[in-house]
Amino acid sequence: MTAALVLQTSFLGDVVLTTPLLTHLAARGAVDVVATPAGAAILDGHPAVRRVIAYDKRRADAGPRALARLAGTLRDARYDAAYHAQGSSRTAALSWLARIPVRRGFDASAGRWLYTERVRYRKAEHHARRLLDLAAPADAPLPRPTLHPAGADHDAAAALLASAPFGDAAFVALAPGSVWGTKRWPDYPALVAALPPELGIVVVGGAEDAPQAAAIAATASERVLDATGRLRILATAALLARATALVTNDSLPQHLASAMDVPTITVFGPTVPQFGFGPLATTARVVEHPGPLACRPCSSHGPATCPLGHWRCMREIPPATVAAALASVTRDVAPR
Ligand code: SF4
Numbered sequence: 001m002t003a004a005l006v007l008q009t010s011f012l013g014d015v016v017l018t019t020p021l022l023t024h025l026a027a028r029g030a031v032d033v034v035a036t037p038a039g040a041a042i043l044d045g046h047p048a049v050r051r052v053i054a055y056d057k058r059r060a061d062a063g064p065r066a067l068a069r070l071a072g073t074l075r076d077a078r079y080d081a082a083y084h085a086q087g088s089s090r091t092a093a094l095s096w097l098a099r100i101p102v103r104r105g106f107d108a109s110a111g112r113w114l115y116t117e118r119v120r121y122r123k124a125e126h127h128a129r130r131l132l133d134l135a136a137p138a139d140a141p142l143p144r145p146t147l148h149p150a151g152a153d154h155d156a157a158a159a160l161l162a163s164a165p166f167g168d169a170a171f172v173a174l175a176p177g178s179v180w181g182t183k184r185w186p187d188y189p190a191l192v193a194a195l196p197p198e199l200g201i202v203v204v205g206g207a208e209d210a211p212q213a214a215a216i217a218a219t220a221s222e223r224v225l226d227a228t229g230r231l232r233i234l235a236t237a238a239l240l241a242r243a244t245a246l247v248t249n250d251s252l253p254q255h256l257a258s259a260m261d262v263p264t265i266t267v268f269g270p271t272v273p274q275f276g277f278g279p280l281a282t283t284a285r286v287v288e289h290p291g292p293l294a295c296r297p298c299s300s301h302g303p304a305t306c307p308l309g310h311w312r313c314m315r316e317i318p319p320a321t322v323a324a325a326l327a328s329v330t331r332d333v334a335p336r
Pocket residue numbers: 182269270271295296297298299303305306307308309310311312313314
């Protein structure tokens with residue numbers, strides 16, 4: 001039986017998008033993953049993964065000594081091949097120091113000079129597809145990403161929903177946050193005002209998204225449950241699985257919904273789905289500035305503030321357009 005190591009220490013959404021690659025590799029043998037502590041938590045209980053090795057590259061494991069220590073641990077495991085889903089020179093050095101004989105990564109990655117095999121980075125493809133390219137033929141079908149919340153995650157989601165002011169009515173999840181300020185569509189409160197009053201609303205995200213949740217709750221507290229900062233990521237995925245649909249920015253919850261196959265509306269502002277990070281749920285819609293808007297896209301992640309000062313890419317997306325996209329994916333937005 002072969003043993004493969006996947007190195008994925010990028011953003012949490014990228015970890016979700018790596019799961020098709022993990023599942024593909026698991027059909028051949030054991031798969032271990034090096035991930036950040038937060039990324040490791042996302043992969044808890046994933047059946048394709050034998051072991052997740054947490055690598056806290058910015059804090060506890062920062063510096064060359066920790067890198068060498070981890071490389072020694074990986075060397076002892078005698079992996080047959082390493083797959084670089086994250087392309088830094090640091091992770092390339094890790095698999096090289098671990099003496100893994102086959103080290104495969106993208107030809108566009110910073111660490112490519114240490115790989116033994118380089119795979120073409122297909123810029124026009126979805127990132128999940130690009131990652132799958134590391135092990136599968138270019139024409140292999142792309143399965144949806146997958147996550148496996150534990151029973152305790154489903155219980156936590158159910159317990160939180162039991163406290164919702166809307167009882168057991170159908171609900172839409174909203175994810176108004178993003179690390180990058182310009183990716184936060186500002187009109188979630190107006191969207192809620194445009195939705196049928198019978199529909200429940202659950203705001204998901206981290207504790208840092210509480211201000212956006214509070215602004216939404218201020219518009220309709222009698223039907224809004226603020227779940228920000230109250231569930232771990234896999235429990236949030238479990239909660240999303242119960243939602244009628246998710247409206248989100250270009251951020252992690254979109255990828256959680258893809259994995260749980262929840263109808264998804266993604267609002268793109270300074271970034272575009274052509275970067276390869278759009279929704280992969282069976283039913284999904286993208287809402288963008290009606291255009292033309294020559295400055296868009298303006299960066300790969302979206303800047304903290306609009307460099308032109310007007311932030312038209314987000315401010316000019318009408319709530320009615322998002323509401324219409326939502327209505328197109330679920331009948332629950334019609335009054336019951
Ligand atoms: S420069 Fe354009 S795309 Fe970038 S944040 Fe401003 S309005 Fe949006």
